[in-house]
Amino acid sequence: MSATSIQLDPQGRLLxxxxxEGLTRRHLTDILDTAESLRxxxxxxxxxxxxxxGKTVVNLFFEASTRTRTTFELxxxxxxxxxxxxxxxxxSAVKGESLxxxxxxxxxxxxxxxxVRHEQSGAAxxxxxxxxxxxxxxxxxxxxxxxxxxxxxxxxxxxxxxxxFPHLRVAIVGDILHSRVARSLIHALNILGAGEIRVVAPRxxxxxxxxxLGARVFHDPGxxxxxxxxxxxxRLQKERMERALLPSEQEFFQRYGLTEERLALxxxxxxxxxxxxxxxxxxxxxxxxxxxxxxxxxxxxNGIAVRMAIMSITLGNHARPAGGTV
Amino acid sequence: xxxxxxxxETMAGQLRGLLxxxxxxxxxxxxxxxxxxWIAERLRQRLGIAAPLGQxxxxxxxxxxxxxxxxxxxxxxxxxxxxDGRHLVLVDDVLNTGRTVRAALNELFDYGRPASVLLAVLVxxxxxxxxxxxxxxxxxxxxxxxxxxxxxxxxxxQLVIQQTxx
Numbered sequence: 001m002s003a004t005s006i007q008l009d010p011q012g013r014l015l016x017x018x019x020x021e022g023l024t025r026r027h028l029t030d031i032l033d034t035a036e037s038l039r040x041x042x043x044x045x046x047x048x049x050x051x052x053x054g055k056t057v058v059n060l061f062f063e064a065s066t067r068t069r070t071t072f073e074l075x076x077x078x079x080x081x082x083x084x085x086x087x088x089x090x091x092s093a094v095k096g097e098s099l100x101x102x103x104x105x106x107x108x109x110x111x112x113x114x115x116v117r118h119e120q121s122g123a124a125x126x127x128x129x130x131x132x133x134x135x136x137x138x139x140x141x142x143x144x145x146x147x148x149x150x151x152x153x154x155x156x157x158x159x160x161x162x163x164x165f166p167h168l169r170v171a172i173v174g175d176i177l178h179s180r181v182a183r184s185l186i187h188a189l190n191i192l193g194a195g196e197i198r199v200v201a202p203r204x205x206x207x208x209x210x211x212x213l214g215a216r217v218f219h220d221p222g223x224x225x226x227x228x229x230x231x232x233x234x235r236l237q238k239e240r241m242e243r244a245l246l247p248s249e250q251e252f253f254q255r256y257g258l259t260e261e262r263l264a265l266x267x268x269x270x271x272x273x274x275x276x277x278x279x280x281x282x283x284x285x286x287x288x289x290x291x292x293x294x295x296x297x298x299x300x301x302n303g304i305a306v307r308m309a310i311m312s313i314t315l316g317n318h319a320r321p322a323g324g325t326v
Numbered sequence: 327x328x329x330x331x332x333x334x335e336t337m338a339g340q341l342r343g344l345l346x347x348x349x350x351x352x353x354x355x356x357x358x359x360x361x362x363x364w365i366a367e368r369l370r371q372r373l374g375i376a377a378p379l380g381q382x383x384x385x386x387x388x389x390x391x392x393x394x395x396x397x398x399x400x401x402x403x404x405x406x407x408x409x410d411g412r413h414l415v416l417v418d419d420v421l422n423t424g425r426t427v428r429a430a431l432n433e434l435f436d437y438g439r440p441a442s443v444l445l446a447v448l449v450x451x452x453x454x455x456x457x458x459x460x461x462x463x464x465x466x467x468x469x470x471x472x473x474x475x476x477x478x479x480x481x482x483x484q485l486v487i488q489q490t491x492x
Contacts, residue, residue, distance in 0.1 A: 030398055037383060037402040046436035049386040051396075079386075312386065316395025 003125040003146075013317040016128045016137040017310050019146040020188045028191055032156050034309035035302070041078060042304065051312050052081035055112040059085045060102075060127075061140070062118040067276055067300065068140050068150070072115045075307035084111070103127055111135065113315060121145035136314040138307075144180055149310060150275055151184035153303040154232065155192060157295055160302075161271050162229050165194050171224050171266075172215070173200040173256060174234030174283050177207050177245075181275045182234060190214045200224035200256070204245045221256055225265045232273045233258050236283045249282045259285045263293065271295045330483035333448055333464030334365060338372040340462045341415065341446055345373075350413040350442075356380035358430050359401050361419030361477035365448055368483075369417065380405040380414075387429035403433065410438040415462075419477040421447040424458035449475055449485065 004022030009015050014027060041047055057076040059069050069085065076083045088102060097105075099118075106114070113136045116124040121143030128137040141147040162168055170189060176182045176199050189197050190213075197215040199206065210217055218224030225231060236252060246252055263270065272284075272294045280286045289296060345353055354377050357366030363381050370379055385400040416430055427445060434440065446462035451469050467475060467487075474490045477483060 033398075034396060034400055037400045038386075040402050040404065044437055048436070050432065051386045051391055312391075312396045316391060319392040319395050 014314050018125050018139045020148045020151050031309050035305040038305040038308045048078050050080050052079035055081045057081045057083050057113040058111045059115045062088045071303040075304050115140050117141045136318055146184045147180040148184050150181050151188040153306040154185050155188045156306050157299050157302050165192050168194045169196045169228045170230040171198040171200050171228040172232045175205045176201045177205045179234050186213045186215050198224050228266045230271055233283050258288050328485040330485050334368050337462050337464045353413050353415050355415050358418040359383045362417045364479045366417035378406045382430050384429040387433045405437050409440045411441050413442045414440045415444045417446045419448045421450045421460050422453040424454050424456035427458050
């Protein structure tokens with residue numbers, strides 16, 4: 001069984017959220033519509049819903065992350081769940097405890113959901129295969145493989161600004177090779193029927209056979225950004241430079257960095273996105289990041305509602321006995 | 327099949343009298359999705375209430391989440407006014423167990439502290455499992471346990487009584 005099939009029950013309902021690959025348009029629009037109805041919660045006096053009252057969510061982070069962990073934590077708390085944050089990178093992994101032992105130990109604390117980030121591709125899927133049946137597993141980023149909740153908050157943000165997906169042109173720019181964000185986003189956009197998906201990157205930062213993902217390849221941003229509705233800039237990891245995949249930050253900025261001049265090639269109502277944290281002056285110029293076309297902070301806000309939706313849908317489907325009636 | 331408009335006329339009459347007796351000049355109507363919103367909009371027009379309509383989707387407040395999960399047709403709740411100190415009229419189509427109203431009241435209080443809440447329903451079919459009663463009732467229906475009453479709409483609004491599939 002693949003990650004795609006292990007995350008669904010026999011009726012095709014989401015039990016875990018490991019990857020967007022293989023899901024149907026209906027799965028994705030259910031998540032987006034639910035997130036839409038959860039967005040208003042943040043504006044109320046009581047920013048909390050009772051839905052997951054009495055449930056315990058464990059954030060299992062084997063790889064450092066502030067933003068993703070924080071938004072998962074807020075999402076769980078706004079659904080009234082109790083939240084436990086475990087940064088394993090600094091604890092048991094160092095002591096040599098295996099992933100399975102860690103899992104069994106936390107399971108023994110009577111938890112209902114694991115949110116997993118790991119530097120190994122497939123770690124969340126491994127968890128989903130081994131957890132007790134009442135536990136839901138959400139992938140918060142595994143290696144280069146997938147970051148499905150980021151992809152969902154990205155398409156949610158795009159849909160709010162540009163609902164006409166069949167005519168949508170999206171350019172994803174930067175380090176596609178190492179990016180789980182790009183991979184998940186390309187899958188999500190294809191499932192939702194986006195008109196054209198472009199990847200814009202130097203050859204050294206593109207995976208082999210990138211076209212099979214369903215994206216057009218451009219090496220020159222002068223062509224790749226022309227007439228697009230959405231530009232998604234990816235974070236350039238400094239360690240890539242050290243491994244000599246790139247000449248220097250300055251040269252990358254000169255060739256690929258998003259400046260006002262380059263943005264002018266896109267459609268006048270283009271939106272600029274970035275999964276964060278941004279490297280100012282490396283992949284994006286401050287004037288663009290802070291400018292009127294940027295929706296980068298909106299992505300952060302939307303991430304909470306989208307994660308609330310995914311949490312309530314997956315845990316709700318666990319509650320429902322398979323084949324049971326409403 | 328039964329036309330719901332005469333029942334809404336009955337509700338409007340009762341509500342008008344009740345508001346007058348309580349000295350409530352500017353009530354705010356809040357409909358529960360989906361049928362309650364349709365009825366609330368008609369009551370708002372009949373009573374000439376200027377304030378916009380509030381809409382509640384109680385999906386995230388249901389007490390049976392752990393049995394049936396999240397509904398696929400969940401919609402945003404919207405209260406386009408501050409409810410603090412205001413007199414609210416909560417409107418739903420069918421009152422049965424009282425659990426939906428319990429959930430709606432909980433949700434309302436996460437928006438603020440209203441001065442009072444009245445409950446107006448199109449149909450009261452008995453079957454209560456909680457200590458909740460309506461102030462305004464379009465009709466009382468005696469139904470068998472395996473019967474179900476549903477409001478179809480938005481145009482025309484009609485009540486449909488069906489046998490539930492066992």
